[in-house]
Amino acid sequence: MTTDTPDTIQQEEVKTDRLQELLGKIETRDYTVGIVGLGYVGLPLMWTFHSNDMPVLGFDIDTDKIDCIEQGKPYIKHLGKDMMQKLADSEKADATTDFSRIPDADALMLCVPTPLDHHREPDMQYVEKTCLTVGEHLREGQLVILESTTYPGTTEELIIPILESKSGLTAGKDFYVAYSPEREDPGNVDFNTSKIPKVVGGHGEEAIELACALYNTSIVETVPVSDTKTAEAVKITENVFRAVNIALVNELKVIFSDMDIDVHEVLDAADTKPFGFMKFVPGPGLGGHCIPIDPFYLTWKAREYEQNTRFIELAGEINTAMPQYVVDQTLKALNAHKKAMNGSNVLVLGLAYKPDVDDMRESPTFKIMDLLKEYGAEVSYYDPHIPEIKPTREHAEWTGVKSVGWSKENISAFDAVIISTDHSDINYHELGKWSNCIIDSRHAMKGIEPQNEIHIWKA
Structure with a gap:
């Protein structure tokens, strides 16, 4: 049996007091949300928090994007000029290339690319470089959330060690870390960022509580899971599901074409079944920032456990x-x-x-x-x-x-x-x-x- 020392009890009280203070800042909309990477994920996220009266501070290395935000000029067509103009005119929105301003943000959401390299393995250079930069300026009490889709284990094995090494701080004690995968669908008029539930996993219970409280200000629903690894696996699973099913209908397209059968007529008729069928449509191949890439992150990680991902690899062969x-x-x-x-x-x-x-x-x-x-x-x-x-x-x-x-x-x-x-x-x-x-x-x-x-x- 172990007994908490007075120092341990005091540390826990300090952590609890700080968490309550931060939760209070979120509730009063006095909590600045930093968005690192202002592309197809980061910019809509910045707008979503701003629309819900949260102060936002965007970071990007691309000066053209910062200039567009300051001037109210759209650089992602489907997001429109009205949104950009409101960001430009707002006193609660700012964007910069100056990463020394990282301490100005209470939370930092990392929305950077996670492509594949030429060997179809994860290219984590953008995540690593971003974490190195954030770590240089990290202060106590900040919340760091990775939004980029990645393999299970990234947050614990890559993100936290870099942040701790560069800052000299300890995750879970001095700062908070969470993972919440983006679920953007560019151009979807029915489901924008605010209307899509957010899966949230944290490094410890306090990180989950803080991250959920933050997303709850602006997102329709938060779905907390046990840890960051589980949250990372959720997004991979979503995209593997789509990749495999698209591969299936692409294969059917080729087969039915040789049989002089219209695959679209088949799929339309099958879709009339009110249960047990979900319609996917064939096409010329996969595109976008998720489905052609993310399943191979799991394939790569699975090798560490001497596991084969045959469905994923076969689907990749068909789609490519x-x-x-x-x-x-x-x-x-x-x-x-x-x-x-x-x-x-x-x-x-x-x-x-x-x-x-x-x-x-x-x-x-x-x-x-x-x-x-x-x-x-x-x-x-x-x-x-x-x-x-x-x-x-x-x-x-x-x-x-x-x-x-x-x-x-x-x-x-x-x-x-x-x-x-x-x-x-x-x-x-x-x-x-x-x-x-x-x-x-x-x-x-x-x-x-x-x-x-x-x-x-x-x-």
Whole structure:
């Protein structure tokens, strides 16, 4: 049996008093929320807390983003000018590239990229660099929350050791650490940041209590779990579920196509079953910042435990093969018009990874364009949301290429048109009139009758 010493009791009382003080600051909206990384996750999070009367302080190394926030100019299209202008005009919102201001924030939410490297293993350099910087300026009482999707164990094995080493402070004693995975769905008008429940895991009970209290000011619901590792596993599970099911319908698409069966008709009919079926739709491959990447974080971590992730790896193989399938269908379509791929002018519709956004991260369209180019095609793209391709980590060779204009003269000049992203503001009826060789990987031409001997290939 152990007996608490007077010093231990005093330390616990100090911790409890500090926690109550911080909870009080949250309740009175006198608690500054720092957002590190103002991209597709960080900026909506900053807006969500600001909308609920919390002081916000954004950090980013990109001076252009900071300038846009200060001037009220949108740099993420679907978030809009009105939001940006309100942030610019508010006395309770600020953004900076000066990381020495980290002590000004009571909480720091880390929203930085977690991509894969060329070996399809976790690339944690952005998380590590951010933690090194935060650790240099960390003060007692601050709450640090990682929002980036990652493998189970990241917070305990990577984040906390860096923060403690750089700051000289101790997690759970001097500062708090939690993990709450982002669940953003860019462009989804039904579910913005405030309407999506937040899973929260903490390094100790006090961290969970503090993080939940903070999110409760601005998020519809918090879902506390036992620890950070569990919270990290939740997000991985969500994205593995989607990746495997998308792979399944992509495989069905290829099989049913050879059987001359319309996979979309099959899926629509199956979706009428009121139980036991959840509809996923096939496409030209996976895109976005989550599904093409996150399952492989678990695959990588599982090796440490000598476990195989066969479903995940098979799903990855199927999904990454889809751009090649689309290009193969394009070869067949051109051949039906007595044309070779080599030397043909091919237009790809949609550069964004999903409809009606300007987010092109991990878009399968890039792979399709790369493959077309390898086959000798002259490749162009049209995307009403992305007038020019900006620099990316993986596709630097396309930087500066501009979208073609939407006109009969331009579109009819192409030997083939591939629908890679089904933006709602593309006029598919006009496309059907202007092009006689369309490869439809998104079921966008549904219900449009062929015209001018049009050939629509359901890729």
